Amino acid sequence: KAGVTQTPRYLIKTRGQQVTLSCSPISGHRSVSWYQQTPGQGLQFLFEYFSETQRNKGNFPGRFSGRQFSNSRSEMNVSTLELGDSALYLCASSLSQGGDQPQHFGDGTRLSIL
Amino acid sequence: GENVEQHPSTLSVQEGDSAVIKCTYSDSASNYFPWYKQELGKRPQLIIDIRSNVGEKKDQRIAVTLNKTAKHFSLHITETQPEDSAVYFCAARGYIPTFGRGTSLIVHP
Numbered sequence: 001k002a003g004v005t006q007t008p009r010y011l012i013k014t015r016g017q018q019v020t021l022s023c024s025p026i027s028g029h030r031s032v033s034w035y036q037q038t039p040g041q042g043l044q045f046l047f048e049y050f051s052e053t054q055r056n057k058g059n060f061p062g063r064f065s066g067r068q069f070s071n072s073r074s075e076m077n078v079s080t081l082e083l084g085d086s087a088l089y090l091c092a093s094s095l096s097q098g099g100d101q102p103q104h105f106g107d108g109t110r111l112s113i114l
Numbered sequence: 115g116e117n118v119e120q121h122p123s124t125l126s127v128q129e130g131d132s133a134v135i136k137c138t139y140s141d142s143a144s145n146y147f148p149w150y151k152q153e154l155g156k157r158p159q160l161i162i163d164i165r166s167n168v169g170e171k172k173d174q175r176i177a178v179t180l181n182k183t184a185k186h187f188s189l190h191i192t193e194t195q196p197e198d199s200a201v202y203f204c205a206a207r208g209y210i211p212t213f214g215r216g217t218s219l220i221v222h223p
Binding site (some may be wrong): 004033040043044045048056057058059092098099100101102103104105106108 | 115145146148150156157158159160163176183199203205207208209211212213214216223
């Protein structure tokens with residue numbers, strides 16, 4: 001069974017631009033969560049989607065948004081990019097929504113802001 | 115919100131020794147506690163998890179213990195091997211998942 005797939009793997013943008021990252025969950029998994037990983041802040045939860053609806057959200061500004069499609073694939077969008085948005089963005093999928101569902105991570109998208 | 119403290123930040127052991135990593139959490143509503151291993155440049159991998167209705171869980175050389183009253187949980191790795199070298203993260207899941215800052219485990223041959 002294929003794992004969680006994230007595209008692109010690397011991305012370079014400049015301040016003020018916007019970016020869209022994509023995540024395809026493990027087949028059969030219906031919940032997708034997004035995380036930001038930086039050396040300074042560690043792993044931080046962005047949001048979780050299940051059945052095309054955002055179920056909960058971490059403490060990030062409204063510039064960070066996402067959506068989920070009927071096939072469970074998810075996209076994350078960051079608008080008006082700032083230097084501090086440089087990070088590894090990880091997607092994780094689980095079978096269903098729920099606090100005790102094991103999550104499986106993708107390889108991430110490394111976003112660099114110049 | 116939830117706060118997860120993880121210690122130590124770095125742990126250096128000799129091959130064959132045991133390693134213990136400890137985490138504390140603040141939200142009593144947290145009910146799921148996974149541990150992840152992340153090798154350099156790779157994705158975090160779930161290595162073991164424990165739910166709030168269980169006090170201990172073991173999988174070969176890895177075990178996790180949970181003390182709900184004290185709000186702390188620990189990862190125990192026995193008979194460490196060089197390939198165990200990685201960064202280990204604990205997490206607590208209540209309303210949202212919150213991760214510890216990670217422990218860099220170095221196993222010397």
